[in-house]
Amino acid sequence: MTNHMTKRLRSILLWSFALAAPLGVHADSPKAFVVYDRMLGELSPGTQAPNLESMMNAIRSASPTALTAVLEYGQHVECMECIPLLEQKLTDSADPKVREMAAWWLRQRTFGYGRIAVAMRETAMGDSDPVRRSRAAEALGEFLDAGGLPALEHAATEDKVADVRVSAVRALGRLNSPSGQPVLTAAFEDADVNVRRAAIDQVLRLNAWQDNDAIVARLGDDDAQVRVRAAQISGEHGLTAAVPQLVKLLGHDDSAAVRQAAAWSLGRIGGGDAKSALTDASTHEKDPGVLDAIDVAVRMR
Numbered sequence: 120m121t122n123h124m125t126k127r128l129r130s131i132l133l134w135s136f137a138l139a140a141p142l143g144v145h146a147d148s149p150k151a152f153v154v155y156d157r158m159l160g161e162l163s164p165g166t167q168a169p170n171l172e173s174m175m176n177a178i179r180s181a182s183p184t185a186l187t188a189v190l191e192y193g194q195h196v197e198c199m200e201c202i203p204l205l206e207q208k209l210t211d212s213a214d215p216k217v218r219e220m221a222a223w224w225l226r227q228r229t230f231g232y233g234r235i236a237v238a239m240r241e242t243a244m245g246d247s248d249p250v251r252r253s254r255a256a257e258a259l260g261e262f263l264d265a266g267g268l269p270a271l272e273h274a275a276t277e278d279k280v281a282d283v284r285v286s287a288v289r290a291l292g293r294l295n296s297p298s299g300q301p302v303l304t305a306a307f308e309d310a311d312v313n314v315r316r317a318a319i320d321q322v323l324r325l326n327a328w329q330d331n332d333a334i335v336a337r338l339g340d341d342d343a344q345v346r347v348r349a350a351q352i353s354g355e356h357g358l359t360a361a362v363p364q365l366v367k368l369l370g371h372d373d374s375a376a377v378r379q380a381a382a383w384s385l386g387r388i389g390g391g392d393a394k395s396a397l398t399d400a401s402t403h404e405k406d407p408g409v410l411d412a413i414d415v416a417v418r419m420r
Contacts, residue, residue, distance in 0.1 A: 169193045171200065178204045183216040190224045202231040209235075209258045210242060210251045218254060222261035236262060240270035243287070252278065253286040260290025265298065272302045281311040288314060292321030300325065304333045312342045319348045323355060331358050338364040343374040350377065354384030362388060366396040378404070379412040386416025 259267035274287035306318035
């Protein structure tokens, strides 16, 4: 008998023994084949709701993986002892995933959430440590609670530290409340470029953005990344008022990325002026990436 046939026969025999094995064998048996029927509510080991001790140990471990697993499976477990531990994570943990999961679990607590929300608002507005203010603002966004809007508005417009203003702006985008849009519009004018970038990055994440004039104004921003995003948003929203400025960007901007974005946006908006600008730019543009964008834009309409 050849070696190939021997291996094949051995494989068939192993499968035969496996199929013949009883399904109710104790799970500790090294050769057990155990079936967990999820339709009957049976769960694989480690996926059942954790007890209070395991939840608290996972929180103290500061492991993002352990914390994520235990909080997801313990979503509906009422662990009052866990609340102060996770509240501390919101401002003290250096791991953004840990802070995100802590906020997610805490916002679902019927008892305890209100006090923590108030504490985060106070921290965002008045803590002496800018890192804690920044993380508190982040938590207010993750809470998805419009009650945090006044604190976020203060942090986004009044805080002296740009990193805090960036966190507040991003939290406003996460919160996705129409009442927060004027604050984002104000942040478009921030002296710090990172705040302006963060603010304009939120626009496409929001429902029913209202201030299109503010987007068109950002096409003249000093920062190329802001101009790129403003051009993309102009095309996405079909802002015909942006066409004259987009034509200028396509023909004269020093940044190839900005010219690419302007070409794409003109293609999305369409119209005679946009088409003429794209045709004209194709005759003198040298950058291959921009030429490709022009070609795609022309084919859009």
